[in-house]
Amino acid sequence: MKTNELPFVNIQTPLGIAKIIGDENGISVISISDEGKINTEIPAVLQEAVSQLQEYFEGKRINFDFKMNPAGTEFQQKVWTALLEIPFGKTCSYMDLSKKLGDVKAIRAVASANGKNPLWIVVPCHRVIGTDGSLTGYAGGLWRKKWLLEHENPSSQQSLF
Numbered sequence: 742m743k744t745n746e747l748p749f750v751n752i753q754t755p756l757g758i759a760k761i762i763g764d765e766n767g768i769s770v771i772s773i774s775d776e777g778k779i780n781t782e783i784p785a786v787l788q789e790a791v792s793q794l795q796e797y798f799e800g801k802r803i804n805f806d807f808k809m810n811p812a813g814t815e816f817q818q819k820v821w822t823a824l825l826e827i828p829f830g831k832t833c834s835y836m837d838l839s840k841k842l843g844d845v846k847a848i849r850a851v852a853s854a855n856g857k858n859p860l861w862i863v864v865p866c867h868r869v870i871g872t873d874g875s876l877t878g879y880a881g882g883l884w885r886k887k888w889l890l891e892h893e894n895p896s897s898q899q900s901l902f
Contacts, residue, residue: 748784767810803829820854
């Protein structure tokens with residue numbers, strides 16, 4: 742079934758409007774946008790994902806355990822699974838991720854799969870940074886990546902980046 746045929750909901754977050762798409766097989770897409778109509782009714786199959794995302798933004802949740810069903814190639818699925826292993830409040834580089842997956846030369850492919858992650862925040866692609874510690878590409882915009890990293894790792898310093 743195509744994602745445009747699945748139940749969806751748009752919710753307000755501190756970073757914009759999150760669109761959540763899924764069915765009884767799991768959540769297939771969570772994306773962020775600057776526009777969209779907020780839904781007043783949440784389909785039953787999406788309620789757990791909505792609740793957990795809201796808890797994340799309230800600082801009450803550090804991991805997600807609702808059923809996920811992202812569509813991707815076998816390689817993309819491997820990369821997304823590796824992303825799930827990056828602890829809350831921590832970061833790793835694209836190089837680290839490539840090494841973990843067993844092929845340091847696959848850094849571009851890893852970065853590409855990271856950029857195609859369909860589950861915003863939940864599969865934490867925002868936790869991947871440049872080898873030099875810099876913020877690098879983020880489909881939702883670098884300002885959102887910075888916000889997410891600071892949300893997950895609050896400190897007394899003014900800014901992480």
